[in-house]
Ligand SMILES: Nc1ncnc2c1ncn2[C@@H]1O[C@H](COP(=O)(O)OP(=O)(O)O)[C@@H](O)[C@H]1O
């Protein structure tokens with residue numbers, strides 16, 4: 001049994017079958033990549049995992065518990081954090097505040113009326129937030145407004161916000177899209193480092209095959225809302241169906 | 253100090269000083285001079301500055317931080333006033349009974365109204381709060397007459413029980429014998445006349461406490477969460493935070509501030525009327541907050557002061573006053589000038605305020621606080637240009653070889 005079990009999930013948008021009978025099992029402490037052409041339904045699948053969408057049929061189990069019908073904040077508190085395809089950050093807040101908020105959410109739960117404490121006095125959380133900013137190489141920008149940063153920086157910030165929560169399952173939707181080559185490599189190194197340091201499961205959607213083959217231990221290929229194959233990276237590379245449906249397209 | 257860093261402590265001390273010195277600062281013109289009518293240092297108006305300052309500070313915790321625009325906060329103002337007057341009628345004129353009750357009842361109403369209204373956001377939230385406030389107004393005006401005394405307004409009658417009223421106790425609102433409408437010091441210095449009023453200082457001290465509380469909330473993790481809601485509610489939810497109790501807490505807190513302000517209004521003048529709950533009063537606090545600068549600490553207070561000043565000072569300038577102003581001009585031109593200025597003063601003060609509000613929204617989206625910051629920056633730049641030019645040049649010389 002994997003930590004994440006998706007069984008028979010269907011999702012229609014009007015006449016469009018975005019997901020058709022999706023089965024997916026992600027083993028604990030592995031990096032599982034989901035690849036597939038644009039419009040294959042990858043983001044829709046993640047939306048069904050975090051409570052943004054409810055599948056028409058099927059079940060989604062995380063660590064033996066169903067996530068269906070739970071609110072997004074409840075699912076996050078179960079230990080699932082998500083990096084979105086378009087960066088979702090607190091644009092009006094500083095970089096440091098952006099990372100402090102998930103620290104509070106992790107420690108205090110989904111609500112706490114801490115109206116008389118002062119943010120800088122939370123030494124432990126401040127240290128934790130600073131450490132993650134050092135890890136993603138953003139400590140110099142700590143007092144900058146998040147909205148004023150480049151797209152690549154916003155993605156790294158969002159990743160830091162998710163990582164600082166020490167989630168059990170990290171969902172990454174095209175985390176390196178729009179990043180410079182150097183930042184992409186830093187991101188790969190960062191994810192590897194996190195993986196080596198502690199127990200974490202990752203599901204990563206990615207178009208950049210360099211990233212996929214550097215990180216993934218299992219790969220699922222999704223096409224038109226249905227899983228085509230699931231296998232190890234070595235086998236996927238040579239798979240004729242994959243070459244045809246996706247890799248050929250990506251390289252060509 | 254007091255859980256604040258040194259910068260905020262300094263800020264708070266300045267605010268305390270300005271509040272306590274208001275009777276002097278707002279009385280810059282000598283009695284009998286043509287400008288004396290612009291003096292604002294009389295008790296009635298100063299009390300309003302402090303009370304509406306409290307109202308706006310509380311409103312800003314909801315609107316300034318979370319971005320949820322309530323159009324119904326006047327309902328809580330009215331509830332606060334009714335609570336205080338009821339305590340006069342039942343117990344006695346000491347405001348110590350009514351004010352806590354005002355905070356509690358308005359908090360309970362805010363909890364109920366907020367619980368329902370916060371199911372929606374944006375314009376739908378605004379409309380829901382407006383609907384609730386208008387319902388409250390209608391109830392107070394007619395249906396609940398036994399509780400509110402309808403259109404006459406709630407007041408104390410001789411026949412009222414007032415069970416705690418002692419034989420020597422004052423028969424107007426007081427705080428343990430300190431009578432609100434009395435002045436404790438009326439010094440005159442030359443032609444300048446100052447009034448130190450009990451009621452104003454009572455309101456001022458509460459306003460300082462209210463400001464301090466809001467400062468703490470702004471700097472707290474809770475305040476940061478409220479700003480996060482305004483910035484990106486989706487990210488908030490996917491970060492494991494439930495935005496609903498946060499917005500509800502902000503709504504209740506701001507409702508309690510409004511209730512306190514309403515209670516203070518009745519503490520200065522023992523009357524409570526339904527019109528206090530009307531939508532125009534709800535709109536006024538929105539104007540105050542935006543005019544001063546939503547989301548800033550001092551802005552709402554400035555906005556409240558500005559609007560109350562206009563309402564009370566500009567509205568008093570009638571044609572007679574205008575004729576004395578333009579008296580030095582030839583008659584034809586004098587009449588012409590009076591005709592031109594006439595629509596903007598006296599009863600037309602709303603027009604001036606409206607134009608001012610439009611100018612601020614268009615040119616200063618950050619409100620009067622932004623104006624202050626811009627002016628401050630201008631001065632600082634001038635300083636740098638003159639005094640620091642030398643130092644800057646030296647720095648540049650030092651930097652060049654490294655590049
Ligand atoms: N909320 C939605 N409403 C309607 N159609 C949607 C919605 N979300 C996604 N789709 C459609 O579902 C299909 C799969 O989209 P998506 O999951 O975003 O693809 P991918 O992430 O693999 O590129 C696309 O055709 C897209 O247009």
Ligand SMILES: [Mg+2]
Nearest residue numbers: 042043044085
């Ligand atoms: Mg996508």
